[in-house]
Amino acid sequence: MKKLAFGVDIGGINTAFGLVDEKGELYGESVISTRAYPAYKDYPRYVADLCEAMLTLVKAVNFEFELIGIGIGAPNANYYKGTIETPANLWKFTADDPVQDESLRMFDFAGDVGKYFPGVPIYVTNDANAATIGEMVYGNAKGMKDFIMVTLGTGVGSGFVSNGQMIYGHDGFAGEFGHVIVERGGRDCGCGRKGCLEAYASAIGIKRTAFELMATMNDPSPLRAISFDDLDSAMLSQAAAKGDPIALEAFRVTGQRLGYALADAVTITSPEAIFLFGGLAKAGDLLLDPIKWYMEENMLFAFKNKVKVLPSGLQSKNAAILGASALVWQNM
């Protein structure tokens, strides 16, 4: 009988899910809002609604199949425990909650979903790790035993693979490459510290850089007519493609930060390749070229000209669902 796995991607706005076979082919997909369940007390209803929608999708598939597992990508997910732990943007305490103890925002997600799918193995990991495993199972990292995945979205996530295994670390939280410090005492980061890579090299980071450059450079640019709230990284790509000097400089500076930080990461894990994934990675060579240049400029001799920097092979709109489902196939 055909075997399918669920891939579930929990984002701050939507939760997308679909049934995927071992080749990465999608057999039905659907979505529910995450944003509609923002409060701590909404969590049980969110789980119930999500699982009902998943069961509806199972029934909609018009052939018999075996559901071999559920893979879930979520922020602040703990692979070892199956939990989602104090996620910054999900199920927050509201003013009328009697308790406000952050340590209680610890959700037994695998356990709670499991009640609706008895006997089905459930795996939970953070979204960047899910993308990494997706790359290994379906994408350009097939057959590679040592690589780094960097996800450049609203934040900067990462997954490190060594000896063919995901590095989860002793507590399941490894791979927070977005939070290496690239500028001590630098920009405020969402994590509460200053100078993290994420504050410079995410989709929001490059926007911050563009605004800094509007202050330091005198070149005229249509970007000067756009507010901080309205500007996004796709606009910067378009402007750069037209030769806008501020946008071009923003990509150069962002590539430099990433290139330098990646050269340091290479000294630790010596990967065969580095993959770039996510919204900002869609800028392509605008970002890849300076990353490669500054990474090599700064590389320890032993690693020079040995490490490939490549776009992810899973840039489709379903990449996050595929990545989450890959967790299941990888655990087979």
Place this chain on the structure above:
Amino acid sequence: MKKLAFGVDIGGINTAFGLVDEKGELYGESVISTRAYPAYKDYPRYVADLCEAMLTLVKAVNFEFELIGIGIGAPNANYYKGTIETPANLWKFTADDPVQDESLRMFDFAGDVGKYFPGVPIYVTNDANAATIGEMVYGNAKGMKDFIMVTLGTGVGSGFVSNGQMIYGHDGFAGEFGHVIVERGGRDCGCGRKGCLEAYASAIGIKRTAFELMATMNDPSPLRAISFDDLDSAMLSQAAAKGDPIALEAFRVTGQRLGYALADAVTITSPEAIFLFGGLAKAGDLLLDPIKWYMEENMLFAFKNKVKVLPSGLQSKNAAILGASALVWQNM
């Protein structure tokens, strides 16, 4: 029959070796000079003399045993190929060598030693990785699946263990933590770049710091009577123990560099513990205290107060031999 493994530690000055059982007990040890064979053309004679001395040690053991393998720790060693590749201080070209092509200084060490020990498995890795495996097999990392070893000697070496396995990287050269950049455009490093951790946090790095501090501070200190060539890190430990302000500040600054760099490394591999090994680590709390303080000060929330920083359990004089022999036991 009792099983023993050879551990061989190749340093720039001496090559020490010994026969070790699975508990880390040493049954005979010996040493030959490495320095007596400095030139490229000396290499075959070095291998012959080393292997003869090893065979002599085998004969000297007064009970029957099975030699189950040879583990070798050496600079620039490639675990996958068994080679020593263009080592900075070993078997250099002399002026009268007809070729001077650096890429030819590639020694098939496992193969060459193997001719003297037919049928015996031979493993080669760099000295820091050997120390790491020694810690895992005989030392304080027993039973740990995720930890970092940092060796603070003339240079700064490291070994990263994840999922119970050494991270060798795709080419066998991973774990060069001493060459992450901690100060862009900073001090000259032996690797030819500037600002590497090694230039600040090795035994020589702390000496450089002390000399910098003699320039920036006005405090009187007996250290001011000692030349750069004569000062070593043990003298700095002794001075700091007596309250010398320059020595104390040198340890604080060195611990700060290490603590900051380790906080970044923790975000990548999320280890259970970090072990410190080597000459400078003998300074104990003088160095451990500032490392812990600055690492925690700079730690991403998810990892705060979770990662132990500990001295190595193998600080004896035979640690390097034990580490090399552990390669064999780990591969059993």
